[in-house]
Amino acid sequence: MVERIARAGNRTARPARKAPARPSVVEALASSLGFEGERMSKVDTAWLRMDSDVNRMMIVGVWILRPGITLAALQERVRDRLLPYRRFVQAAREDATGAHWVDDPDFRLERHVTAQVLRRRRGESARSALQARVADLAMQTLDPQHPLWHFELVEDHEGGSTLIARIHHCIADGIALISVMMSLVDGGPPPRQRRPRTTEGGKLDAAELWLADTLIRPLGDLTARALDVAGGGAARTLAMIGSPQQGLSESLEQAGDLARLGTQLASDLAALALMPDDTPTSLKGQPGGQKAVAWADPVPLDEVKAVGKAMNCSVNDVLLSCAAGAIGHYLRQQGENTEGVEIRAMVPINLRPMEQAWQLGNRFGLVPLVLPVGIEHPLERLFEVRRRMNALKGSLQPILTFGLLSLAGLLVKPAQDAMLSLFGRKTTAVMTNVPGPAKKLKFCGATLEQTMFWVPQTGTVGVGISILSYGGGVQFGMIADRTLCADPQAVIDGFEPELTQLLALSLMLPWGEA
Template sequence: MDRVRPRDAVFLAEESPQTPLHNVTIEVFDPGTGPDALDHARLVRLVRDRIAFVPRYRQRVLTVPGNLAAPVWVDDENFDLGYHVRRSALPRPGTREQLLELAGRIVSRPLDRSRPLWEIYFVEGLESGRVALLSKTHQALVDGVHTVDLGQLLLDLHPESRELDPDDWAPRPAPSSAAVLASAVKENLTDPLAALDTARSGSQAVLRAAGHGSARARGLLAAATGRSPQRNGVINGPLSQQRRIVAVQTRLDDYRQVRDAHGGTINDVILATLSGALRAWLMTRAESLGGLRQVRAVVPVSVIDEELEATSLGSQIAAHFVDLPVGEQSPVVRLHQVSYSFQAHKDTGRSVAANRLAGLAGFAPTTFHAIGSRVAATELRRGYHLSVTNVPGPQAPLYAAGARMVASYPVPPLVPGHPLAIGVTSYDGGVFYGITADRDWIPDADLLGVCVREALDELLELSSETRQRAPRGRRGARAARPRTRGRGGADGSSRPD
């Protein structure tokens, strides 16, 4: 009997209507034309073809009676691929804003626990004839050890799809309640650690429920007295059940230009851009910076560390904390401060080159983002304002059933008390930001997306001025500098050239 691992059991126990724990990816495709164009039927065939590589995508969670042990994974005897691969449409010509509004509603809904914990939406009607895929997968499903994200397996390096052997899967009968209960009792008696893990998961669920009750009580009190509840911080606060999604597309060459002018890495420039964006956005709000000089961010990074749990991606994922200098006025100084923070990570010798990650088979960023979100969720006790997952992807186009992917936006989940999370993916010459915000606590999330573009433009302008002031020989030397050094990981911190 395949029991849910302790960490995954915690994710299942801690989930609530305010904190649905699933990762979402929004991918935009040029579907092509004619009979071979990507449509819902071709997507269903593609998923049916590739799902054999991730057996857990056809399994559901079965709860042990009395919660005497962690749940178990069992085959879904009524598995219905049509339920999981859904079809939707926007009023033509659908804008990106309409797509993101739809994504916000999909992100807000928890997954059905009685079925395998994933969904894919095929969205038609986008402007320029494009289509989108919205994939939604629970954190307990993708651990990078036993299961990678299905999205990693749907994309090919060439328009011609790989021919695979037919899948003759048949579900195994689910064990009876008596068998599940007997197995749990036996395991608790023979394995004290298993009993301890069960107790921990249950206690955390109780504490989470109590916390939600307290938050609701504070809200009712505020409504009765006419006073707003006290804020936990400038960008921290309670969560509602609704989400807002913001997407920003930029060019990778712009980050290279800033890096070449001021040093550091692509990852440093991305985080410096976010620092400038957060600074500008916070200053437009009524509370301004509120004395906030730094935004503490957890940035999951890829490392080689035998003490951490191994993944199927060739490295482990660890948390790295960086203080984003939102109180600093100079964009260049912000960049140098971010670079200095990551220098310590580089000096450990554990870092993994980003070009190695970008060269993994399939579209590994979807799996890395899922693992990074898991790491961020487990680091809540250490305290941070914001999670940022930054993953380097391949710099060549990828295809799904012959359709070229033109954009990929990660949509990380929110955790209690953190109404803002940011994911970044570099792919095929672009850098794509996905911003998840609580719809009620951060109603101006769109403005943060505008500030990301403005912060990057500011760095680009200063970089151009630096290059113009530099002597001709110095400019040539900088341009000729070999691009072999760097550090990498789920943060995408080295140069994905």
């Protein structure tokens, strides 16, 4: 197998031959097994196989719309704006070499876009009923025989409508899906079309595309552009690795960059390999397979920015500090001693230029962020979060975790599960922080008043926290396994008081001083 991969790599490195390209070994085997279509990347394959009885690998989103919309209007919009993305009319088919995307011969829009009447128990609020429905759907398996996504519309809900979207992570990551969803809104850009890449002879070589997408580009120009924000030297060196013919004139400078990159790489690899296990808390353990979902009303983004400016911290520092404070407060409410307690959250980091988000797939890495939930003083906690975030700048850990996911997609599923369990043992939560549109959007004539989303948790991780800025506000949401946290609303309700404390302390500062 190693020799075949090496030979495929050599073919990728040599110029294309004039003779028509022959089908690769991978393609020939897939064809003999009855699988035709586009080869799935190894990273996406890893996500496809990560589903378990306690965690489904779906990105779950909620749109609250006012006034309400109809199912017919939703289906028409999906038909016009979503189905042009081929992934949404393709099914995933696993085979001996990984997985393929194949067109669904029995695709029916009515199977994927449905309506639901939300029934409430006596004394249950409309929001609680909606949260319960979202939690139930988060654990419902998508039909593997058809495209792995589903939209459910609650047509009559609190004077409007609510759209619950579920999309399997193997289709795309959160950044890519935001690009897709933006094409759905009124006035959004039309879907862009992916053009199949071919060799000179016109035949798509799946092995070559896999090597390019999984091994060369992640360590080449793609990641280099993503790292350019953090450090130009490392970015230029990675670009040289991806395109060595472009770097000869700057060899001395890049040699120094390469040495520094090697040192950084070794340091970050050791940091990942030697991560200690999390401090035991009630939020960590074996999930039971039932979810609970919570969210609160948005807090004004201007208040978050004001705190950041007064304290010389980034908006991200302020939000993560509030998250750590809310979690710590919740644990103390449960009677737990939080002195010195820290929990690790895996934070997704985008590794692709934003203009390429429409191409779908997964192009992100993970950074392990240790949250000081045991620090009760809000300012002390904020400055400690700032210090830790600054220490992560320029880290290569997102690339390393992306590479681990690529490697996981090469392994048989038991080996993949064993490899990825490393993160589960050392992680309490997955935390996402995504900036959204500054102004509220329209969808089928209605105003998108509020939006939430949750990314899946892998292995035995049972907590997911999402932070999304939209329409001038910041939305906090949480999804948790009921065995580990039966009432995530108690955690979410702690975010606003933490921000209020920081805002009050900021206003107490002398004018003109930070």
